[in-house]
Each structure stands twice: as C-alpha cells, then as structure tokens.
Amino acid sequence: MLKGINLTLMMGTGIAVPVPKMVIDALTSVSVTVGKTQSGFQLSFTIGKNSPLQHSLLPNGFFDPIVTRVIIVVTINGKPDVLMDGIVTNHELSPSNQAGASTLTITGDDLSVIMDLVEYSMSYPSIPDNIKVITALAKYATLGVIPLAMPTNIPVIHPPTEKIENQYTTDKAFIQGLASRNGYVFYIDPGPLPGQSFAYFGPDISIPLPQSALSTNFDSLSNVDSLTFSLDGMAKKIKVYTIYDPATKKVPIPVPLPNINIVKPPLGARPVPVAKIETANESSKLAVDEAARDILSFLMTGSSPSVTASGSLDVLRYGKPLKSRMIVGVRGAGLTYDGLYYVDTVTHTIKEGSYKQNFTLSRDGVISNTPLIAV
Template sequence: MLKGIYLTLMIGPGVPLIAPQVVVDALTGVQVTSSKDRSGFQLTFAVAKNSPLITTMLPAGYFDPIITRVLIIVTLNGVPNVLMDGLITNQEYAPSNEVGQSVLTITGEDLSVAMDVLDMVIPYPFMPDEAIVNLVLAKYLVLGVTPLVIPPIIPVIKTAIDGWITQRGTDREFIKERARINGYVFFVDPGPVPGQSIAYFGPDINLPIPQPALTINMDSATNVESLSFSLDGLAKKIRLYTIYDPFTDSIPIPVPVPNVNIFKPPLGVRPTPPARFEIAQEGSELAIDEAAQTILGFMMNNSTAITASGSLDVMRYEQILRARLIVGVRGAGLAYDGLYYVDSVTHNIKQGEYKQNFTLSRDGLISNTPMLIP
C-alpha cells in the first residue's frame, strides 16, 4: 500500500481466509472506526457490470451479512496491527452508467454484533455480576473472544427474597446494562493476534502507555494535519442522592456526588468546575449496597469538559494512533498542551494513502505533566 505499510484483508464464513486477488484489485477504500463503545468498518469496491464480485461472488454469498467474518490487518515497519475483526452487517450496491464507476460498499461491526442478534429471557439466581458476565460471554469463545471481566467494586448479590437478576433482551444489551449499573464499560477489542479478540467488562481505563506526541504549529516537527479544541462549561455536574440510614430506614441522608472518575483523573492542573446541579430520581428506594453501587456508577460514568479532534497522516506520524490509550499534545499553547485520553480513532486507507481522524478528551487546563514523548 505504502512503503513500509502493508494491508491484509481476510474474508470468509466462520474462519476468514486471505481475500482473492480479484477482491483486492477492486478494493478502493477501507475505513475502520475504533471507539470506547463499539467498532465498525466499511470496505468500498469499484466494480464493472461483468466483475466477478457482481456476477459470481455476491450471488454466491461471499459478502453475506452476519455469517461472513472480516479481518483487517495493517503491518507497519514489520509489526502487524489488527484493526478489525468483525462481521458484515450490510451491503450496498450502486450501479452506474459510467464504465467502472459502479460501487459495492460492505459495512460491518466488531464481533460484539454477534451478541446482538437473539433476544433471550434467562434468570441468574444468586450470582454476582462477574459470574453472570463470564457465563454470558462463554458461548462466544468459539469466535476467539476471550472474556476479561473485572469484578464490580461494590458487589450486589440478590437473595431469594429480593429476587434475582434476569436477562431480557440480547446478550450485548444485557451486558451493557450491567456495565452501566456498575459504572463500567463493555467492548470487544480485536487482537492482539489475528483471530483473537478481548471482551472487556470493567472500569473505563485508558492504558497508561503514552503514544508519540501529536505536534501542531511547530514547523518541521509538526505531525498532524489539523487539531482543534473545545471546552464545554456545562459538562461537569453535581447530582444529589437521597438515601435512608440502614438502621432505622427512616432518616433521609442527602449525598451530593460530583462526577469524578477515580480511574480517569484530570490531566490538567485546572479542573473544570461543575456548573450544573441535579437531583437524582433513584437511590432512596434502594438498599444501601444498591444505592452505593448506583452512586459509584454515576461517578465513574463521568463526562470530560475538554475535547479535541483532528487528523493526521500515518506516514508523517510514523505510528498508528490507537484508541483507549493516552497521547501527548504539543504546540497548542499553555492551556491545551499535555496528555489526553484517546476516545476514538478512524482509519481511512486508500491506495498510497493512510490517514486517521481522532477525538481526544481530558478534564482540566494546563498540563500537569512536565515532559512528553516526542
């Protein structure tokens, strides 16, 4: 694709195989989006009316949704990077009167989409959340999905008198709901080796592995094409919970809670102060452990006041920017320089071109880090 950068495309039902040459020759664009919620991909093919993709492969089911698995791997400087391991969910064909201008577009999501196709009603009596999630995810081991389940900080186990947790809906909906209640996140991350993925259920943590800094407005050291920042003064808030004391169960206790995530501390010296105040509708009717779980969930599902977005050329950056890690920013000035959490990355790959769009976030102005990795 480019000097030192190679793209590998694998497609097939169940176990994907190297795409045949006719498919690779027709490929004009690859887009992969990775975020902290879910990931997706889109493949674009330029086809003629007598192309084997249209006359043979499409009718034979080569791009059939749900059953067809796609692996997208980019090798940079000899190191393979699994950008996507997912399933096709949609296909679009736009024929054209112009020769060779017809377009076939294939869209898909990561392997978590396999968890979102079957509604179920399943009770889980006397089981903690980590056991429930491991049990739900066990059926996807056949797809190479390995569970990584972090036990809740405040465990809640219902007794026979209280009832029990019951799944109503798809596996993905159910796991995401359990994650929200505990203040956790759930996503399926492809890799680190082809054919393997990690299903993560746990706190929203960006691995403390700093990537090479994104540099703007520094002459020859500049390695991004664009970068802009935004500070939302209404993003931070305080929520007032009311709980009853556990002894008499009659004395209301107001508990003001700021949405500060202990797993994602502010990366700036001047944290953004909360500007909104709201009263929680839940809490007073819950048991003390359930109320504590709800409050902790609010704190850990916090919003960040500062966001940044931009684009870069991988050849200039000399790395592949990865989501769910941290990255430094240089050249933006005293207020906005420093470390950021990488929330999402979109890979745009074409013949002879590899660019990325990204979004960053943090809370607080002025870097609290004295030095960045260039």
C-alpha cells in the same frame, strides 16, 4: 500499499481467510472506526460490468450480511496490528453509467453485533455480575472471543429466596446493563492474533503509557494535519444522591457528588467550574448496598470531559497508528491546551498510497499538569 505498510483483508463464512487477488484489486478504500464501546468498518470496491465481484462473488453470497466475517490487519515494519474483527451488516451497490465507476460498499460492526441478534431467557441466582458476563459470553468461544470480566467493586448478591435476576434481552444488552450499573464498560478488542478477540467488562481505564506526542504549529516537526479544541462550560455538574440511614430507614441523608471520574484522573491543572446541580431521586428507593453501587458507578462514569479535541494525521508522518483507549500528549497548541489527553475514538482510512487517521481526544480542565510531553 506503502513502503513498510501492508494490508491484509480476510473474509469468509464463520472462518475468515485471505480474500482472492481479484477482491484486493477491486478494493479502493478501508475505513475502521474504533470507539469507546463500539467499533465498525466500511470497505469500498470498484466494480465493472464484467467484474467477478458483480457476476460471481456477490450473487453467490460472498458478501452476505450476518454470516460473513471480516478481519482487517495492517502490518507496519513487520509488526501486525488487527484493526477489526467483525461481521458484515449490509452492503450497497451503486451502478454507474460510466465504465468501471460502479461501487460496492460493505459495512459492518465488531463481533458484538452477533451478541445482539437473539433474545435469551435465563436466570442467574446468587451469581456475581462478572460471572454472569462470563456465562453469557461462553457461547461465543467458537468465534475466538475470550472473556475478560473484572469483579465488581461493590458486589450485590441476593439470596435465591429473596430475588433472582433474569435475562430477557440479548446478551449484548444484558451485559451493557450490568456494565452501566457498576460503572463499567463493555467492548470487544480484536487481536492480538487474527481470529482472536477479548471481550472486556471492567472499569474504563486508559493505558497510562503515553503515545508519541501530537505536534502542531511545530513547522517541519508537526505531525498532524489539523487539530481543533473545544471547551464546554456546561459540562460539569454536581449530582445529589439521597439515601436513608440503615438503622431506621427513615432519615434521609443527602450525598452530593462532584463530577469527577475516579478511574480517569483529570489531566488539566485548572478544572472548569461546576455549572449544574442534579438530583438522583431514584437512589432513595434502593437498599444501602445498591445505593452505594450506584454512587460508585457515577464516580466511575458520570464525568463529562469539559475539554475535547478533534483532528487528523498521516500515519507515515506520525510514525505509527494512533491507538484508541490510551493516552497521548499534545504540544504546540499553547499553554491552555498543551498536555496529556485521553484518546476516545480513532478512524483509520486506508487507500492505495495513503494511510490517514481522524481522532477525538478529551480531558478535564485546561493547562497541562505534567511538566514535559514525551516526543
């Protein structure tokens, strides 16, 4: 690809192995998008009338959806980084009248797509939510998926004689439901070795170690191609929960909650004013422990960032790939928007002689609350 950067593409049924040279020769671009809870990829190939991809690999099922596993690894200065471990979900062939201009596009998602194929009927009597997650994920150990399920902050466990929780959905939908009610997130993080992934169930915590700063308007020191900021004045809200006193269960107690995220501290010194007030009517029907769980869930996930940013960069100029689910500093944007941000999504676009990234950032408030931004 480029000096110091190498791309490794692995594919196969069940077990992915390095692809033949003819596949790499036909590859024109690789796109990998890493989001908060879902990741996906797209591979583009150029094929001709006599291409082995057209006459051999495609008809023999080399790119078949659901059964074909894809692993994408980028090695920068000898350090490998697994960008994707996923499954092909569809492919699209676009024939052309021009010689060698036909294209084959392979699209897929991370390994969580396998968890969304079969609906199961299972019972979980008197089991904490994180143990339910580990139990549901056990069947995917053959794919190299290692569960990393954090205990819930407020465990709600009912005696079997009172209530038994049942699963009637796919494993992915079931786990996402457990994550939502506890204020957690669920996603698949590939690596660190090819063929290995961690299934994370826990708080949406960004790694607090800042990445190299994104510099704009710094002349020759600028390392981003573009950067745009947006301030949403309607993002902030107060949500009012109503619970009943545990003694008589008749006296309503309103509990107003600010729109903050207790696991993601605001990175702006001046917060945006609250614009809306909502009422959580469903909370009045819950038991005290269940209402407390819902309230904590809102405090962990209910915050809507008021400041967002989007941009693009060249990885060679930046020095390394920008990582999602981490923190990054911004400098050169002015007093209002300089400072630290959470990295929400990153899209890697790799072509011959080019490695670029598009990204989105977010935080609460304007003006940096840190005196210095690490370069």
